Structures are given as C-alpha cells and as structure tokens.
Amino acid sequence: MTYAIEAEGLIKRYGDKTALDGVNLAVRRGEVLAVLGPNGAGKTTAVRILATLVSPDGGSARVGGHDVVARPHQVRELIGLTGQYASVDENLTGTQNLMMIGRLLGMSRADARARAVGLLDRFGLTEAGDRAARTYSGGMRRRLDLAVSMVADPRIVFMDEPTTGLDPRARTELWDIVREQVAGGSTVLLTTQYLEEADQLADRIVVIDHGRVAADGTPDQLKSRAGHRRLEIRPERDLWTAHDILAQVIGVTPHVSCGQAAHRLSKDAAPRPPGGTATAEARAEDATERMADASSGAMPDRSYGPVEDGVLSVPIVDPAMVPEVFRRLADAGITLAEHALRRPSLDEAFLALVSAPSPDLSTPPQLSTGTGGMASAGRQAPSPSSEPPAPRPAVSSRQPQSSGRSMA
C-alpha cells in the first residue's frame, strides 16, 4: 500500500453543472497534498467524495485501500475531516464538542474527557475549553474544528480550506498545527485557494480548475513550469543605459517598472522587493500591462524624461548570461541598488496554470496524473510580429514554452 488516497476519473454533476470532470488524485502515505484552485473549481466536491459525504457520478476512489462507495464505514474509521463545511456544535463548549466525538467513537466518559483535555492543551484552547464554541474567534473555531477531527487520531486527514477567512496570524498558528500533525506521520489532503499555503505546507500540489486537474507537481516544479527565471535589477541611476545593456546582452527588451507602474505595483508591498511577493492581482496587472506594452510597441516612459528609479526585469534562458550582464553594467559604471535572480512566483505559476483555454501539445514531461494538459502560457504570448522594436531581434532567443508574461 503506497497510496493512502487514490482517485481515478472522479466525476460529479450537480444538475447541469459539472463539479468534477474526471479528476485523478494519488496521495502517498505520510505525504501532504495540496489541492489548489479558485472558488468553484471542485476542490470541496473532491474532498466530500473522498470523505464519503457524497457519491461520485463516475470514477472511483479508495482511501486507506477501501472503496469510498462500497465500504464507507471502513473509510470513516480511518479519516478525520475538518474545514469550511464540517463544523463544530456552536452551542457546546470546546470540551463538550471533543467529548461528544470521543463518546460517539466508543470511548468511556473518563477516556473521552482525558482526550479532550489533551487536545485542548495541544491546540492552545485550554482556557477556552469551558466556553461555548459560539464565543470563539475565527482562529479558535478552526483550531477546535481541527482538534475535533483529531479525537480518533486519524492517519488520514482531510482539511477543506482550513484557513479560509482567517487573519494572517491565526493562519500561521494553524499552519504550525498542521505541520505538527504531519510530523506525526499523518497523510494530509488539504484544499486551499492560497498559493502560499500550498507552498508552505504541501509536498505536492494538484491544481484543479473547472473540475479538472490542470497541473500536478512539487511547488518548485510548478514554479518552473510558469516560465523562466527572471533577472531583476534596480540601478541607482542611468536606468535607460542599463535598459539598453540588458537588451543587448539578453536579446530581449527588458520590462520597466517605474513611474506610475512602479507605484501601482508597489501599492500592496511597498517598496516592491526585487524578489517580489506582489499579489496575484498585481501580477496579472503586470502581465496585462506588459502585453499592452508589447502590442503597442511603445517604449515605456522614456519620453517622460529621465527616470531616477525603476526596476528592469528580463527573462533568463541561459544563466551563464547573468555574469555578463553584471560585467557590462560595471563597465558602464552603473551600480545596482538591488538585484535578484528569481524563479517565477507561485502566483505566476498558478495564473499560468489555470488560465489555459485547453490542454494541448505543450504538456511537459513532469505532468504525471493530470488529465487536463498543463497550461503553458506560451500560447498566450504576443505573436512575434507584435514584438516591440528591439535593439536586436528578440524572437531569436524565444523558447517555445516560455511564459508570455515573462516576455516583454
């Protein structure tokens, strides 16, 4: 038994709406799998099928080796379920909620109480143990919910959006608890809309969109699929000289973030760090903007006069070019305030992966279980003819599956 959770071709329809359209999942024992996707992608439906709450209309699934449809009771003996829809009884105290589950599972009153006390302590709820769950803060409720699902010490845990709606501090607290659980050897399948959460907690990520698996891989693999690494530099002065040097060495017109655009990008995380953790929205905006630049062919901002501060960014196909860039910049007497060579953020990977119109030939070899093709944004890149005039033909260095949003 290598896989704690296996699902093949899961299909679920609600009326006309297809919630799951042939989803495959496989989670090894002791592994943490994050099912990542936007709202309505089918994540919750998948969890509900695996947790025996709904039957699939097609396909099959086994949890702990037991078929979820044929042997639901055996599956229920193995799993813990927590999340946005499985809830605690608000009218009971924390202790009572935990004791109720212990008693239902056949513990004696004393055992159930001891278990409740232990779990309250572990989840930092001892002081709130005798208060009605209704009075708990959002973070406390989620912790209690998690504690309740741990009463039986399940080896397979489903967490459906465990941190949705929590403030950052409560989220971090919950992450720590999840990590502890994982360290104890549990297999965890968690769904999330947060890329950061998947990156933080999961060994592997399955991206679901429109009821299909859009991609599957480690966080690093997904990032690498979103396109090339980018070199970002912030010259202390002579922005446009540096711009031209970059363009010459790399052969691609650098993307410039300065003036209005820089302000717009930095609104969430000012000043924008070179290794950017800007929000997905900002990235999308960024990408759109680059497309617009590309199609209009305009050389941004140069006509507005000298710009003191700005970030130049180019995709790096060949890392050997990077020292050359720095050498040429040094020769020109340009000092850098900041520089970074970074992989695309998970946000970029996510956007690239879920925005694909249809699966096609660009499926990379790493893709193992997905039924849908991985989205390569290369298809969405502006066609070569719409490239802005560049000092050197940019097209020559273009790789087929490079991300559109990584191309200026």
Next chain:
Amino acid sequence: MTSLASHRVRPRGGALTQGLTLAWRSLVPLRNEPGRLVQLLLQPIFMILLFVCLFGAMTGDQTGTAQFLLPGVLVQVALVATNTTGMNLAEDIGNGVFDRFRSLPIARSAPLIGRILADTLTMLLTVTTSLLTGLVAGFRVRTSLAETLAGLALVLLFTFALSWASAWIGLKARSVASMQGMATAVLLPLTFGSTAFIPAANVPGWLRWWMDVNPVSHLAASLRVLLTGGPLGAHLWITLAWAVAIVAVFFPLAVHSYTRRIR
C-alpha cells in the same frame, strides 16, 4: 492497512448508545445556558396564562374557561413545539454539524435517533410546565392520576408522531427559515381549526366539517376528558389512529430524505 487503523478507536455500542450521546449533545446547551431553559419554559407559561386569563376575563368565567381551554392550549403549545425537531435538523445540516457526524464511523441512524430522543424529553418538559401553569391559572384536574398521566402520554405520543413530519420537512427544507415557514403553514390550520379553542357548535358548516376531521380536535377532546372527566367516546381511538397514520406516512418519508442526505 492495520498500521493505518491502529490508532483508531473502534466505536462500540450501537445506534442507541450513539443516539443517547447525541441526545445529550442536544440537551446540554440547556444546562450550559440557563437562558435557553428559561426560554423553553416561558413559551408554554405565557401561552397558557395569556389564553386562559384573557379568555377568562372575556367570558367572566375564569374557572369554566380554564377547564375548557387549558387542554386545548396545552395541545397547541405541544404541537408548535414539534417545530424544533425539523428546525434543529435543518440547522445541523445547514451549519455542517451533520457532515461531521456523517464522516464518523457511527450508525447512520444515530443523529436522527438522538434528535428525536432529545425532542421527546423537551416535549415532556413543555407539557408538564403547561399543566403546572394551568393549575396556577385556575385549572383543576378532576380525574385520577392514572388518567392524567394517560392524557399527557397521549399528547407525547401524538407529538412524537408529528415530529417525524417535522423531521421530514426539516430534512427537505433548504434553510431553517423556510422550515419554519412550512411548519407554520401546516400547524396553523391544524391547531386553530380545531375544537382545541372553540366548541364546534359555534362555527359555520364547512369549518365544522374540518374540525370534525382534524386530528387535533380529537386529541384536544381526549385530553379534556382525561383531565376533567366525561365520556371519552371515540376521540381516543381516532387520535391513536391518526398518530399511527402520521407515523406510517412520515416515518418512511423522513427516513428516506434522511438516508438521501446522509448517504
């Protein structure tokens, strides 16, 4: 797979043990928050006092009014209280508590059994409070203790039957609010269109026909006789027949909706 299952507690005991735990779960909030208990008891107290005293003042005959009205109001209070079964089910389904139960390796029927057990107990509380309030308001029991207990048992039996209908509506309802709306639409004609409040002699023919058919008329009449004496006639048997019929119809319906929900 043994290593996966090793930490797992195997549930012992059957649906009834689990049902008892879940009944405890439904009742313990009354102890957690005394306000809930007060609310539960105030409803029958106010209804009894209001009806018996107001109508007593209207007719000028406090004792006579109490003797006639109390059994009727008691029945009405009890019937309205059957609402809670469906409402609580709808609430548990709505807020995800039900899904929690369904993800546990427990008998599928346990949540339903727990609900009905708990509601039967609170119903006993409601009915007893109603009778005691009636005694304060001037009502006098004219029969033996056995007959009195039989009367209360009859009310409990009938409301138990009706709570399956309530459960069915609650399982069908999309929300607590719609459950309440539906239940009220059923209960209003049942309670007020009966001889619980008004003797059938004073009403127009079509209403009189409905009152004769209405099981609540027979329940109220049975209770009136069992508490204040008089000829029981066929009321008791008609009431019992109705209770059986209601269970026969709504128990399968509720269980069907329930198994669809919990499958």
